[in-house]
Amino acid sequence: MTSTCDDPMTHRPIYRLLPAVLALALALPLVPAAAAPEGNGAAKKKDPNLPPLPAGVVAEVAGRKLTFDGFCYSAAQQALADIRRQRSGPRQVLEQLIEELMVRQECKRLGIQVTQADVTGLMKQWDTRIRRDSNGEMNLRKAMKEEGTTEAEFVAMTWHVIRKERVAEHPQYLGKTLPKHEHTRLRQIGIVVKRVRDKTVVEYGIWTKEHVDSRTAPKKLPDGQVVTVGGVPITMMQMGRALVMRLPGGKVRDYLDKECKAALMNSEGIRISDKQVDEEVAHLERLWPLERELQKEEVWRTVAFKDRFETQFNMTPQDVKKSRFARGLLGLVRRQRATVTDKKIAEEFKKGQEGQYGAHMLVSDIQISFAQRKGLMADTGVRSRRDALKMAHGILKKHATGVPFEKITADLNNRRDPTVRARRIRLYKTQGDQILYAQAARLRRGDLSSPIETLSEVHVLRSEGPRPARTLEEVKPYVREVLSRNAARKWIQDRITDPKYVRIVWPLPERGVSPPK
Numbered sequence: 450m451t452s453t454c455d456d457p458m459t460h461r462p463i464y465r466l467l468p469a470v471l472a473l474a475l476a477l478p479l480v481p482a483a484a485a486p487e488g489n490g491a492a493k494k495k496d497p498n499l500p501p502l503p504a505g506v507v508a509e510v511a512g513r514k515l516t517f518d519g520f521c522y523s524a525a526q527q528a529l530a531d532i533r534r535q536r537s538g539p540r541q542v543l544e545q546l547i548e549e550l551m552v553r554q555e556c557k558r559l560g561i562q563v564t565q566a567d568v569t570g571l572m573k574q575w576d577t578r579i580r581r582d583s584n585g586e587m588n589l590r591k592a593m594k595e596e597g598t599t600e601a602e603f604v605a606m607t608w609h610v611i612r613k614e615r616v617a618e619h620p621q622y623l624g625k626t627l628p629k630h631e632h633t634r635l636r637q638i639g640i641v642v643k644r645v646r647d648k649t650v651v652e653y654g655i656w657t658k659e660h661v662d663s664r665t666a667p668k669k670l671p672d673g674q675v676v677t678v679g680g681v682p683i684t685m686m687q688m689g690r691a692l693v694m695r696l697p698g699g700k701v702r703d704y705l706d707k708e709c710k711a712a713l714m715n716s717e718g719i720r721i722s723d724k725q726v727d728e729e730v731a732h733l734e735r736l737w738p739l740e741r742e743l744q745k746e747e748v749w750r751t752v753a754f755k756d757r758f759e760t761q762f763n764m765t766p767q768d769v770k771k772s773r774f775a776r777g778l779l780g781l782v783r784r785q786r787a788t789v790t791d792k793k794i795a796e797e798f799k800k801g802q803e804g805q806y807g808a809h810m811l812v813s814d815i816q817i818s819f820a821q822r823k824g825l826m827a828d829t830g831v832r833s834r835r836d837a838l839k840m841a842h843g844i845l846k847k848h849a850t851g852v853p854f855e856k857i858t859a860d861l862n863n864r865r866d867p868t869v870r871a872r873r874i875r876l877y878k879t880q881g882d883q884i885l886y887a888q889a890a891r892l893r894r895g896d897l898s899s900p901i902e903t904l905s906e907v908h909v910l911r912s913e914g915p916r917p918a919r920t921l922e923e924v925k926p927y928v929r930e931v932l933s934r935n936a937a938r939k940w941i942q943d944r945i946t947d948p949k950y951v952r953i954v955w956p957l958p959e960r961g962v963s964p965p966k
Contacts, residue, residue, distance in 0.1 A: 502954055509952045510709050511716035517693075517959050518686070524704040525675070525689030530764040530772070533656040540657065542695050543676065543688055548642065549605070550678045551649045552612045561615045568607050599960045601694040617641040652677045694960055702955060707774045709951050710941055714777035721780040723770055729779040730766045733758065739927050743805055743919075747873040781940060786933040794928045798921050803878050806924055810876045810889040811913040815858065817841055818868040818906050831868050837907040840869075841900035844909055848897060854911055873913065885910065 502508075508515040515523075528539035556563065576589035587595075593603050617638040618627045628634045653660070654670030654677070674682040693701055721729070734754045741749040741757075758766055762775050769775045798806060819837035832840070848854055858871035876886040885908060888898050892912035901908040921928075944950040 499948055499952065502952060507954050507957055507959075508705065508709050510712040511950060513712065513716070515708065515712065517957070520705060520708060521689035521693050522686055523689070523708040524692045524701070525685045527704050527707060527772075527774070528688070528692055529655055530768060532658075533661060533768075534658060534759070534763065536658055538696065538700065539692055542691050543683075545609075545695070546683055546688060546691050547651055547676060547678050548646070549609050549612075550681060550683060551645060551651075552609060552616060552642065554649070554679050554681065555616050555645050556612050559616065559619050559621060561612070561619065563608060563611050563615065567611055568604065571611060572604075572607055597697060599694055601960060605691075605694070613638055613642055616645065649679050650677075651679075693957070698956065698960075701957070701960070705953060705955070705957075706945070709953060710945060711773040711777050713941070713944055713951060714781055715773065719777055719780045719784060721776060721783065725783070726770050726776060726779060729783055730758070730769065736926055736930060739924065740930075743924065743927060745805075745875050747811070747875070778937065781937040782930075782933050785936040785940065786929065788936065789929050789932045793932055794925055795921065797928050797932055798924065801928075802918065805877070806919045807877060808918040809878075809916050810886060811873065811916050812876055812885070812889045813854065813858065813871065813873050813911040813913060814885070815841070815844060815861065815871045815909040816869070816906050817908075821905060834902075834907075838900055838902070841907045841909050845897060845899070854897070875916070890915075 502514070505517055506514045507517050507520050531539045532543065555561075572589060579587050579589055579592055590600075593600060617623050618625075622641045622644075623637060628637055652668045652670065654668050654674050656667055660667055668677075670677060670682070673685050675685055675688050676683045692704075737754040737757060741752060755766070762769060762772075764772060764775065769779070801807070817837045817840050818831055819834045820831040821834065844857060847857060861869050861871045876882045876889050878886060884903060885901060888901050889910050889912055892898060892910065894912050894914040896912055898908070898910040898912075901910065
C-alpha cells in the first residue's frame with residue numbers, strides 16, 4: 450500500500466500529490482470539490498453586545514438555538530428532495546455511506562480488523578509523500594484545505610480505502626493474486642467491491658431518482674431509517690451527519706441558511722395550512738402561462754408548470770407540504786401579496802414599459818462567442834474574434850444557397866457547443882438590448898442581418914417581426930406577483946443578516962471533527 454500512481458481521471462492538486470491508495474477511494478463517484486470556500490455565504494453583521502454562541506450550537510434564530518445535531522437532521526430532511534431528483538451531491542454521499550457499511554460488514558465476516566494506527570500510519574505516509582513531491586511547499590493538511598475537503602471526510606475515506614484493499618486481498622477473493630500494478634490493482638479492487646455489493650441486500654426507504662424513473666415505491670422502513678444494508682439501518686441522523694461533514698461548504702451553508710430562514714418565518718407566525726399550500730400552488734399554476742409569455746427567451750413557452758415548479762423549489766408540488774422552508778416561502782409571499790396596492794402595481798408597470806412590458810422585436814438569434822485575448826482562447830477553447838466572424842459569414846453564405854434557416858439553427862444546437870447557440874428571443878428598447886434592437890428594427894420580417902459584433906459575441910439575427918406592448922390589465926397579476934416576491938426576498942434578507950434575528954456560526958467547527966468509526 451505504499452506504491453504510487455497518478456489518477457488519470459482527475460487533475461485536481463490533492464490527487465496529483467496523493468498516492469494510488471487515495472485513488473482507490475475515487476472508485477466511488479465522489480461529491481464534486483467545494484464550489485465555494487468554507488467562509489463563503491452572506492456577510493453577517495456582528496453585535497459586540499451579544500454573547501458568543503455556546504459550543505455545539507450552530508445558529509440562533511429569534512432566541513431559539515439550533516444545535517449541530519438538530520442541523521444535521523434538518524440537512525438530511527432537506528436532502529431528500531435532492532436525492533429524489535439527482536444522482537449527484539447528497540445521493541453520492543448516501544452511496545458512500547452504503548458502500549462503507551457494506552465493506553465494514555464484509556470485514557467483520559472475514560475477520561479483518563483495521564485500527565486507528567493503520568489510518569494514522571497511512572496518512573503519515575501521504576503527508577510525507579506530499580511534502581517530498583512539493584519540495585516542502587505543501588503538506589496533507591494544506592492539500593485538504595486547498596481542495597475544499599474536510600478532515601472528517603478525508604479520515605472517513607482513509608478508513609474505507611484500507612478496508613476495501615484488505616477485503617480484496619483476502620484469500621476468499623484475490624488474495625496473493627491481487628495485482629501489484631496500481632491501475633490494474635484499482636480495477637480489481639473495484640470488481641471485488643462490486644461483487645460484495647451484488648450479494649448485499651440494500652433496501653431504500655426513501656425516494657431516489659431510480660424510484661421516480663421506474664415509478665416504483667421505496668420500501669416501508671421504520672421511521673428515521675433511510676436505507677438498510679444487509680439488514681443494518683442507516684438512519685436519517687447518520688445521513689445528515691455525513692452530508693454536513695462531506696458535502697461542499699457551499700451546499701452545507703445553503704442547507705443551514707434555509708433551516709434558519711424556515712425557523713425565522715415560523716417564529717414570526719408565517720405559517721400556512723395544507724389547504725392554503727394547495728391554493729398557492731394553484732395560484733402559481735394559473736399565473737404560469739402569462740409569466741412564461743413575459744420571459745425574454747421564447748423557449749419558456751414550451752415549459753410546463755410542473756417542470757418550472759420543480760426547478761424553482763427542487764421538489765414536486767406534492768412534496769412542498771413536507772418542507773418547512775418551501776411552506777414558509779409560500780406563506781411569506783402570500784402575506785406580502787396582500788400588501789401590494791394598485792398604485793404600487795402601476796408604478797412598477799411604468800418602470801417596465803420600455804422593457805419587459807413594452808413593444809419589442811421578436812428575433813431568432815445565432816450567438817457565437819469569442820475570446821478577446823489569445824491567452825483566454827487557449828485556456829477556454831473559445832474561438833478568436835476573427836474565427837467567430839468567419840463562422841457568421843459562413844452561416845449567411847449557407848442560407849443564401851438555399852439551406853433553410855431552421856435547419857441551420859437546428860444543426861448548430863445539435864452540436865451541443867456552449868459557445869454557439871441559436872434561440873428565439875425578445876429584444877427591448879433597453880440599454881442592454883440597444884445594439885441588437887437597433888439592427889433588428891431595420892430588418893423586414895424573415896430577413897437576416899449582417900454579422901453584429903458585441904463585446905465578446907457575434908450575432909446573426911432573423912427578424913420575426915415587431916410585437917406590441919402589453920397593457921396594464923394584461924400583466925397586472927404578474928406585476929403583483931413580482932412585487933410580492935421582491936418584498937418577501939427583502940423581508941428575509943433584512944432579517945437573516947441582522948444578528949438581532951439570526952446568528953450563524955460559520956464555518957462549522959464540527960466539519961473538522963472526525964466521525965466515530
